[in-house]
Amino acid sequence: MKVTKEVLARLVEGSGHVRKPTLAQGFKEWLHFCVLGDEVELLANFSFMGDVARVILLARVGQDGPWLGDVETIPSEQVRHERGRIDLDFGHNTLRFRDGAFELSLLLSDRPLALRLRLEPETVPLLRPNTPLDSGPIHWFVVPRLRAHGVLDVGGERHRIEGARAYHDHNWGTFAWGDDFGWQWGFGLPDDPASPFSMALVRLVDRGRARDLGHGLFLWNGAVQQRIFREGELFVRARGLFTPKRFTKMPRVMALLAPERTTDVPERISIEAQAHGDHVVGEFVPDDLLQIILPNDRDLGITIINEVSGTYHLEGRVGGAPVEMEGRGYFELLTT
Amino acid sequence: MEAPWIFSALCRALEGRVVEISVDDETLVLGFSARDYVELSAPEAHSTVTVRLATDAATILRLVDAETTLVEAVLEGRLELRGNSRELVVFDDGLALYLGGAVRCPAFGGLLHDFRHRRKV
Numbered sequence: 001m002k003v004t005k006e007v008l009a010r011l012v013e014g015s016g017h018v019r020k021p022t023l024a025q026g027f028k029e030w031l032h033f034c035v036l037g038d039e040v041e042l043l044a045n046f047s048f049m050g051d052v053a054r055v056i057l058l059a060r061v062g063q064d065g066p067w068l069g070d071v072e073t074i075p076s077e078q079v080r081h082e083r084g085r086i087d088l089d090f091g092h093n094t095l096r097f098r099d100g101a102f103e104l105s106l107l108l109s110d111r112p113l114a115l116r117l118r119l120e121p122e123t124v125p126l127l128r129p130n131t132p133l134d135s136g137p138i139h140w141f142v143v144p145r146l147r148a149h150g151v152l153d154v155g156g157e158r159h160r161i162e163g164a165r166a167y168h169d170h171n172w173g174t175f176a177w178g179d180d181f182g183w184q185w186g187f188g189l190p191d192d193p194a195s196p197f198s199m200a201l202v203r204l205v206d207r208g209r210a211r212d213l214g215h216g217l218f219l220w221n222g223a224v225q226q227r228i229f230r231e232g233e234l235f236v237r238a239r240g241l242f243t244p245k246r247f248t249k250m251p252r253v254m255a256l257l258a259p260e261r262t263t264d265v266p267e268r269i270s271i272e273a274q275a276h277g278d279h280v281v282g283e284f285v286p287d288d289l290l291q292i293i294l295p296n297d298r299d300l301g302i303t304i305i306n307e308v309s310g311t312y313h314l315e316g317r318v319g320g321a322p323v324e325m326e327g328r329g330y331f332e333l334l335t336t
Numbered sequence: 337m338e339a340p341w342i343f344s345a346l347c348r349a350l351e352g353r354v355v356e357i358s359v360d361d362e363t364l365v366l367g368f369s370a371r372d373y374v375e376l377s378a379p380e381a382h383s384t385v386t387v388r389l390a391t392d393a394a395t396i397l398r399l400v401d402a403e404t405t406l407v408e409a410v411l412e413g414r415l416e417l418r419g420n421s422r423e424l425v426v427f428d429d430g431l432a433l434y435l436g437g438a439v440r441c442p443a444f445g446g447l448l449h450d451f452r453h454r455r456k457v
Contacts, residue, residue, distance in 0.1 A: 072445065073445035076442075252401045253401075253402070253435075253439060254439060256399060256400070256405075256406070257439065295436065295439050300342070300433070300436045
């Protein structure tokens, strides 16, 4: 079957739709987008934590530019969603899936940041339901490679986004922040637009990172998934400690509850996967850190999601053919 | 009430204390019991105040926007705390509980938005 734009659209609509139920206590769901442009990098996120809806829009202009933006809570009377569709209104922030692409429109109320973006999937998505956590399963859906077009307005200055690499994942489930789990979640997209590869890595661990609850390295070649390396085939090693040039904490108010300027983000993350004659090795090297800080659900502690940007390379052989990719990506490291 | 368990913890932590908070020209005095608080008249409660906090709206917004820290604001004289050392420690515990409750209450986003925009008018 040829993977056409129409096939990709049907797959995204069929498996990537919103799941939030009417009675949502304990339910969590987020649709997350990351764009790696030449000039701009940004994170955009629509989430439900129970019945509380939030948007996140964070952007930096240039690799050394500060992270701008914020996390905003949307009053419940301004939230509209339709279960079973990708169709969200969070105040004047919207997310739709139309004509084979995600369409995002965000305008922060208290920061001079606005985004209009269209993201076209370029790979078949992956759906991984029912990964068990102690307090309930987490389900996830990922489109590791999209092409983004749009504009980002920063304080009145317009930045065009034309054909930028992008990533999307969508997670949902009924679980509690602060429970006995953590994760390491990464993706990488090649700098060379002609490179057909993309990858995602997931590793679920317990809170002390002493027990591995499940992991996988997922490789796509062009539009199709080429290889999954699963438990026993994948080894992830962290080395050293990363010293960030700055600490950016979001929502900003959470810096009052988490003022620490130390982190356990590693200096390097090495990946090796091997099974049935296929073998890849790679490394991710961080260069910037952004912390999303969440209050725990059942106690007064906090959970920190370290959004770590950096460069990576991955090389090896799969199915007898060479795999080589190099570029930028993000690792998300959850710390409780 | 959006976080009653934290409100209860806050009252227990500050039980028996009277806290005076001044922001710009406004002063609020709160007296805490084990389960609740009452707003007291500033002049009448003056002699019973346990801890006094005085600051301005600009400093509060800088704290909320992570442009400064509590320690920096105190050292730079933009936030003043008065009380004996034991009561200041208790107040710090109470403040941490208050902030922990605030970030768990969805309504606080709107309150902060209004506070920020009232200053601009």
